[in-house]
Amino acid sequence: MRRGLMAWDRDEIPPGAMEARLERLRVEMKHDGLDAFVAYTNIARGAAVCWMTGFTPYWNEGLVLVGATGNPLFATALSKRVADWISSVMPLGDVETTPKPSGLIGSLIAKSGAKRIGILELDDFPAGHAQAILQSVEGLQLVDATATYALARDAMDDVELRLLATANRLAGASCAAAKVDAREARDFIAPPESVARLGGAEECFALVAQDLSKSGAFLRTESLGALGETFAARVSLAYKGVWTRQTRSFARDRAVQASFDKAALALEHFRPEAAASISDQIARSFGSLGRIVNWVAEQPRGSCPLAPVADLANTPQAKVPATPFVLNLELEIAGARWIGARLTNL
Amino acid sequence: MNTDAIKARKVALQEAMEREAVEVLVLFGNNWHADHLRYATDFGIQEGQGIAIVRDDGSTTLILDDAAECERARAEAPTLDAIFAPSLMLEVKRQLARAGNHKIAAAPYHLLPFGLLHGEKDLRVSDGASIVDHLLMRKMEVEIASVRRAAKLADQGYAIFRNAARPGRKDYELVAEMEGFFRANGVAENFMIIGVGGVEVRGMAPPSGKILKKGDLVTTELTPCFEGYYAQICRTLVVGEPNDAQRSAFAQYLESMEAGIAAVKAGVTAAHVAKAENDVFRKYGLGEYVTSEYTRVRGHGMGLFPDQKPQILEDVHIVLEAGMTLIVHPNTYHPAVGYFVLGDSLVVRDDGHELLCGTPRELFSTILQ
Known part of the structure; x- marks a missing residue:
């Protein structure tokens, strides 16, 4: 669950910026002939609703209804006692708490006379909510509006870029707090989590690849044992709903650590040219440091806070995204696995 | 890892499926509602979404829509059959098509992807709450x-x-x-x-x-x-x-x-x-x-x-x-x-x-x- 700082600072997220986002969505809705737009949210799939309203439910679930005019409505199954709190931390939208949010959304759609409803990620939309909305009005048409949303969401505005910069700073401080001399992986990763949350992170997932000589998989604290000779920390965190990741690799051996530091520095300074091939630019910047094993570029997509937008295995010819992205990179440096991740092109 | 609990849950789930005459059980989960998935697979999902397909022969397939989570599942539970699928719905449909006309139940039913249930005339999936809810409430x-x-x-x-x-x-x-x-x-x-x-x-x-x-x-x-x-x-x-x-x-x-x-x-x-x-x-x-x-x-x-x-x-x-x-x-x-x-x-x-x-x-x- 979200248990870090959840607060709204008007200087950080001015209402006008949120209204501009809503307007962009309405332009696309009109273009696609949608009478209304509905998006689902929970802690795993909160990115779209957060982009529209500035809020992610810390627990439970909710739906946002965007009509042709007026404020979006956030309907949530959270207790009515937290409705005022939600209103105080949600920059845009009205709040209704109800045990059946889709029933409420359906009744509002019925009242408005809307017939063609765009649903974000219709195939993945929870079936129970879809059925409840469909049952509310005869002849209602639910259409997939993932592309509609994507067009509205395409650019990153100044508000998002500023929040991303804060998230990036927090992720850097968090990774730097890893207790590198710890024997147990749990002791290694506990300080980064505290540092992220002390800095105001809304959420933090701190994972460890405890022995890079055996595996590059990042595990949760419940599965961890002793650290190996080389190991890595991966911190994924949200600040005011904006997510980033950072990964740092460490080695007990000083010479290996020195080669890891070089790779980390190269990643920190990596500024690929927009619209050029990512693969080519990664090869140019990192090829001399080691063998390029894998890379994955991530950005927010639909309801996912971070999702792959390009990777070596499936889209090796992909171009550099126009907006900042998280680059996850794996190299083999003199026989050792090195993994890094950073926000790129901010 | 509580291996005794994992083994006991597997037996209890199989027995419950047999009682309800269900041949395939579809369990959905994410970081909010991780319980059904965890019961069957012991995987604690963090990012993305997952579905476990539990069969009456005791085999279980875990399908995850996040590649890093799939890698973690394989590392944390090496015996688990974990699959990465960018579209959870398409992969589950493919897996269920293989099951043919078997009696399929799913839980939590209302959270299942709409695309999985909608427009599939041949795929009949019932609510599996009666199989899972009691197992989740009463612990061994x-x-x-x-x-x-x-x-x-x-x-x-x-x-x-x-x-x-x-x-x-x-x-x-x-x-x-x-x-x-x-x-x-x-x-x-x-x-x-x-x-x-x-x-x-x-x-x-x-x-x-x-x-x-x-x-x-x-x-x-x-x-x-x-x-x-x-x-x-x-x-x-x-x-x-x-x-x-x-x-x-x-x-x-x-x-x-x-x-x-x-x-x-x-x-x-x-x-x-x-x-x-x-x-x-x-x-x-x-x-x-x-x-x-x-x-x-x-x-x-x-x-x-x-x-x-x-x-x-x-x-x-x-x-x-x-x-x-x-x-x-x-x-x-x-x-x-x-x-x-x-x-x-x-x-x-x-x-x-x-x-x-x-x-x-x-x-x-x-x-x-």
């Missing part, structure tokens, strides 16, 4: 062992919380200390909300940057998760010395919680426990504050989900069974002092209960420097 002894460990961690965690709660600190800084402690002690998840202030505070929520000051009540629910199982503790502390109203309120909540706990035993209903708690409030003229205007539940079940059935309410007539794990908490608003919480986790036994929390039932206070 090997599962209770993990809940017991989680409760100990809740006690230890609350001690950290008390020490962290000092005047001038921000509410989220308390959470940060807690989370560092939990990560260092193998706790991967924690459900936690907090309230800071006085009569203006109507409930708990995530921290919003409030600064602790003298006289504030600081309420929290801590719910660490150990080996997938949650246990909860609820306590209230005062920044500085409690005043008479705060002491008096605490005495009422303590009497209510103890009345509720005393009412717990196998064979009684959740409503019976709620009534025992609420009668104490009514006795003190506070009956208004046990309604849904001021409180959600008077306790609830816990296990692989931190807030599972049975909800302890006067209109919930689920019969308590030995092996259910609950928290009894008469948490609600008090007109004289604000939102106030007190609760302990326990196991329902045939003749009463086994208490899991060991933190003293006190109105704690922080020392002012």
Whole structure:
């Protein structure tokens, strides 16, 4: 669950910026002939609703209804006692708490006379909510509006870029707090989590690849044992709903650590040219440091806070995204696995 | 990893499927509702979504839509058949098509992807709640062992919380200390909300940057998760010395919680426990504050989900069974002092209960420097 700082600072997220986002969505809705737009949210799939309203439910679930005019409505199954709190931390939208949010959304759609409803990620939309909305009005048409949303969401505005910069700073401080001399992986990763949350992170997932000589998989604290000779920390965190990741690799051996530091520095300074091939630019910047094993570029997509937008295995010819992205990179440096991740092109 | 619990759950699930004559069970999960998926696979999902397909021959396939999560699943559970599929819905459809005309059930049914059920005339999937819900509520002894460990961690965690709660600190800084402690002690998840202030505070929520000051009540629910199982503790502390109203309120909540706990035993209903708690409030003229205007539940079940059935309410007539794990908490608003919480986790036994929390039932206070 979200248990870090959840607060709204008007200087950080001015209402006008949120209204501009809503307007962009309405332009696309009109273009696609949608009478209304509905998006689902929970802690795993909160990115779209957060982009529209500035809020992610810390627990439970909710739906946002965007009509042709007026404020979006956030309907949530959270207790009515937290409705005022939600209103105080949600920059845009009205709040209704109800045990059946889709029933409420359906009744509002019925009242408005809307017939063609765009649903974000219709195939993945929870079936129970879809059925409840469909049952509310005869002849209602639910259409997939993932592309509609994507067009509205395409650019990153100044508000998002500023929040991303804060998230990036927090992720850097968090990774730097890893207790590198710890024997147990749990002791290694506990300080980064505290540092992220002390800095105001809304959420933090701190994972460890405890022995890079055996595996590059990042595990949760419940599965961890002793650290190996080389190991890595991966911190994924949200600040005011904006997510980033950072990964740092460490080695007990000083010479290996020195080669890891070089790779980390190269990643920190990596500024690929927009619209050029990512693969080519990664090869140019990192090829001399080691063998390029894998890379994955991530950005927010639909309801996912971070999702792959390009990777070596499936889209090796992909171009550099126009907006900042998280680059996850794996190299083999003199026989050792090195993994890094950073926000790129901010 | 509690391997005994994993094995026992697998057997219990197979038996339940056989009883209901279900050949394929589809279980959906994400970081919010991870319980069904965890029951079948022991995988604690963090990012993205997943579906487990459990077959009547005992084989299970875990399908995840996040590649890094799939890599983690393979590392944490090497015997698990884990598949990465960017489209969960398409992969599950493909897998179910292979199952042919088998009898398929799914849970939690309402959260299943719409595309999986919609427009598939040949794919008949029924609601699998009757198979899974009871397994999630009534725990086996090997599962209770993990809940017991989680409760100990809740006690230890609350001690950290008390020490962290000092005047001038921000509410989220308390959470940060807690989370560092939990990560260092193998706790991967924690459900936690907090309230800071006085009569203006109507409930708990995530921290919003409030600064602790003298006289504030600081309420929290801590719910660490150990080996997938949650246990909860609820306590209230005062920044500085409690005043008479705060002491008096605490005495009422303590009497209510103890009345509720005393009412717990196998064979009684959740409503019976709620009534025992609420009668104490009514006795003190506070009956208004046990309604849904001021409180959600008077306790609830816990296990692989931190807030599972049975909800302890006067209109919930689920019969308590030995092996259910609950928290009894008469948490609600008090007109004289604000939102106030007190609760302990326990196991329902045939003749009463086994208490899991060991933190003293006190109105704690922080020392002012």
